[in-house]
Amino acid sequence: MIITSAASLPGFDMSEKHLWIQAKRRGIPTMAMLDQWQNYTERFSGEGADERLAYMPDWINCLNETGRTAMLNEGFEARRLVMMGHPYLSSLKSDLATLDVTSLRISQRIEASEQVALFVSEPIREHYGLKRGYDQYQVLDYFLTSLAGVHFRQKIIIKLHPKDNRTSFVSISNKFPSLRVQFIYDEISPLECLAISDYIFGMSSLMLVEAYVLGKRVASLQPGLLACDPMVLSRCQLIPSITNFDQKDLLKLEFRAGTPFEVEFRSKKFIEFILRGMSSPHSIEQAK
Numbered sequence: 356m357i358i359t360s361a362a363s364l365p366g367f368d369m370s371e372k373h374l375w376i377q378a379k380r381r382g383i384p385t386m387a388m389l390d391q392w393q394n395y396t397e398r399f400s401g402e403g404a405d406e407r408l409a410y411m412p413d414w415i416n417c418l419n420e421t422g423r424t425a426m427l428n429e430g431f432e433a434r435r436l437v438m439m440g441h442p443y444l445s446s447l448k449s450d451l452a453t454l455d456v457t458s459l460r461i462s463q464r465i466e467a468s469e470q471v472a473l474f475v476s477e478p479i480r481e482h483y484g485l486k487r488g489y490d491q492y493q494v495l496d497y498f499l500t501s502l503a504g505v506h507f508r509q510k511i512i513i514k515l516h517p518k519d520n521r522t523s524f525v526s527i528s529n530k531f532p533s534l535r536v537q538f539i540y541d542e543i544s545p546l547e548c549l550a551i552s553d554y555i556f557g558m559s560s561l562m563l564v565e566a567y568v569l570g571k572r573v574a575s576l577q578p579g580l581l582a583c584d585p586m587v588l589s590r591c592q593l594i595p596s597i598t599n600f601d602q603k604d605l606l607k608l609e610f611r612a613g614t615p616f617e618v619e620f621r622s623k624k625f626i627e628f629i630l631r632g633m634s635s636p637h638s639i640e641q642a643k
Contacts (some may be wrong), residue, residue, distance in 0.1 A: 356633045361387035361415065364394065364482065365402040372401070372410035384632050385412035390441075391561050392418065392587030395426050411435065414632070419617045421587060437628065440620035447568050451550055459543065460551045463512075470509040472606070473548055474498050475557030478518035488581035491516075492523050494558055497578050497600060499531045505604045511536045514548050514562070554606060559586040567594060568618060572610040588616065 357378050363371045371387070378385045389398070399415075400407045408430060415431070416439040417423045423436050457467075465471060480490035495513065502511065511534055515521060521538070528536045539548060545562055549555065555566040555573045563586060566573045573594045575586040580598040589596035593616060595608040 356629060357383055357385045358629075359385065359387050359412070361389050361398045361412075364397050365400055365406075367482070369401070369410075372399070375410055375412045379413075384414075386414045386416065386437075386629075386632070387412040388416045388439075388442075389418050389422060390443075391564075392422050392425065392590075393559060393585040395422075395431070396429050399431075414628075421591065421616075438621075439625050439628070441618040442620040442622075444565065444568055444618040445620040447546065447565055450546060451569060454547060454550050456550050459547055463537070463539075463543070463551060465510050465551060470554070471512055471552040472502065472507065472509065472554045472556065473512045473514060473552035475514045475548075475555065475560045475562045476516045476519050476524070477558060477560045478516050479558060481518050486582065487577070487585070488579035489558075489577060491519065491558065492527060494576050494578065495524060496527050496530075497597075498556055498576060498605070499528065499534060499536070501602055501605045503531050503534055504602055505606065507534065507606070509535070512548065512552065513538050514545070515540050517541075556605065563594070564588060564616070564618075567616065570612060572612075574605065574608050574610070576605075591616070 357374065359371045359374060361371065363369060375385050396408060399410050401409050413435065414437050415435050417426050417436045418441050419438055423438055426436055427433060474495060476491045476495065478491065479487060480492065513524060513536060515524065515538055524538065545565070549562065549566050549569060549571060553572065555563060555571050556576050557563045558575060558577055563573050563575060567588055573588070575589040575594060575596040577584065577586070577596060577598050578600040584590045584596065586596065588594040593611060593614050595610065597603065
């Protein structure tokens with residue numbers, strides 16, 4: 356049996372899709388594991404208009420009921436969808452408990468009394484151009500303008516993505532000399548970034564879901580949004596979302612807490628399913 360991610364998008368990487376096709380020809384069962392609640396159709400389609408949902412593994416871990424409902428609405432076959440949860444998100448709380456947050460804050464020169472606002476970037480321009488109505492550089496400018504407007508004097512951390520143009524980010528931050536901005540590339544892990552932060556802002560990154568699972572104050576900034584909201588938590592109205600360029604006090608948004616979002620990985624169910632799938636690889640109906 357072959358288990359893959361489902362992270363490749365048409366035009367960038369088709370390797371997973373071709374692997375599913377090759378495996379099917381050889382009678383090898385396949386399962387794809389989603390890592391996010393977005394881009395469902397793109398993950399299983401080719402570049403051409405006639406290749407919509409043309410690349411399918413035998414089964415897809417759609418994570419939870421939210422993912423299953425959305426994928427059914429986009430035309431996926433129910434027999435392929437299984438809800439196994441999210442292995443990584445399930446481990447976050449126990450992983451956080453092992454961190455020395457005080458030492459981490461000291462290492463990043465954060466005073467004990469300081470609050471930290473974290474901005475999580477992602478390669479929107481590189482993957483989508485301006486199809487969403489914004490890119491990461493425009494949103495960073497909006498974010499910093501908003502904090503400068505409320506005279507935020509605490510620490511601001513910008514978590515860069517490997518595909519981000521650091522020079523562009525620095526030139527934007529230089530417009531706001533009154534703000535205390537620090538860039539983090541890979542000096543500390545994403546979980547450590549969340550651990551030392553009080554407010555987490557971003558667009559549609561999985562780190563926003565991570566932060567919500569950890570009980571942090573989270574908001575999605577997507578000013579100018581043209582398409583359907585790609586951030587599952589704001590789609591489900593679990594976190595506030597900014598979709599226009601009107602300036603707001605971001606620290607006074609209506610942060611909601613306590614509403615559960617099911618991510619628990621069902622490890623026993625997963626192992627049992629894998630064993631059944633390998634013993635009867637041609638019986639997709641077992642996915643039920």
